[in-house]
Amino acid sequence: MSLTLYYHPLSSFCHKVLIALYENGTEFEKKIIDLGDDADRATLHALWPIGKFPVIYDDAHQRSVPESTVIIEYLDQRYPGQQLLIPGDGDAALEVRLWERIFDQYVHLPMQQIVADRLRGTQGDLTPQRSTLNTAYAMLDRQLIAKTWVAGPDFSMADCAAAPALFYASTLQPFPTDHPHLIAYFDRLVERPSVRRVIDEARPYFSLYPFAQDIPDRFRG
Template identity: 65%
Template sequence: MPLTLYYHPLSSFCHKVLVALYEYAIEFERRIIDLSSETDRAELRALWPLCKFPVIVDHANPQGLPESSVIIEYLDRFYAGQHCLLPSDWNTALQVRLWDRFFDQYVQAPMQRIVADRLYAKNDDLSAERATLMTAYGMLERQLASRSWVASPTFSMADCAAAPALFYANNVLPFPEDCRHLNAYFDRLTQRPSVLRVLEEAKPWFAFYPFAEAIPERFR
């Protein structure tokens, strides 16, 4: 196979890339990285010295390509065919990139700090992280008031970013009930075949997730 993905099935940023790969229907080899294994860490570090996943290797150009958004842009350029996740229209593509960054920076980042706090029993003050998530939920509620997908008329890279970010964020700080557009969007995302496949593959690993008890029964 021309592509190898270095990843972990529980990682939200890896989920983002997996959703894109399944949307594109691209065949790829899987290399699960256990960060507790020095052998695995050394293998990943050789590709990306920061030792973070996901990293993808295109064996036609065997240099590790890191960062979920960069990976998806690469796949969109060289492997997408007719099914692109980056719109050809510049203005729409700009919105897709904006909302992709929004999910990474303002949903994933505070969510991951909350998860890490429980994982390492730090008991830090996380009021700022929760406030950021609530602000993000409010912004999404307004953004989604008149659209099915967050940044484009069709499913895009921004929705690939949204799926894992919102799945895990909803566990650590549930969406307000009155955010009906956000809740409806989350339902659309989690009914998408590519997203369902990612969540199904993650099931065996959910027991290691610090908020496992908060995962809705329908996803277990």
């Protein structure tokens, strides 16, 4: 098998790549990386000196591909499925990339900063991060009026980014009740088979998440 994914089942950015792989039924092997294990850390650093997952190693082309966005772009180019996650049309592709960036920068990043604060016990002022989440939620609610998927009529890389970002962010900063389009979109996302599979695989590791008590019961199995 050509592709090996180095990842952890609880990692939100790994979820983004897993959703893309499952969407198109791409064949790949999995290698769980435990960052607390010296050998696993050495393996990851050998593939990507920055030492962050996910990383895919493509044996057929003898190359490591890091960074979730780049991995999905690479899969679309080298191992395309029935439906591209980044459209061939230029304008449509830009829309997908825009919303994928919005999720990564304005939902995913502040969410991770809040989680990191809890892990470190620093009790910092997280008002800016929570404000960013609220701003992003409002933008998304407007964007999703009369839309099934966030960047166009088809499920895309932007939706791959949306699922884990919103899943974890909603445990820290619940969606406002006056954002019905965002709430409905999230419900569609978590019913998507690829997303359900990722959540199911993460479930045994939920206890490691510092806000595990805030994960809704419907995801606990």
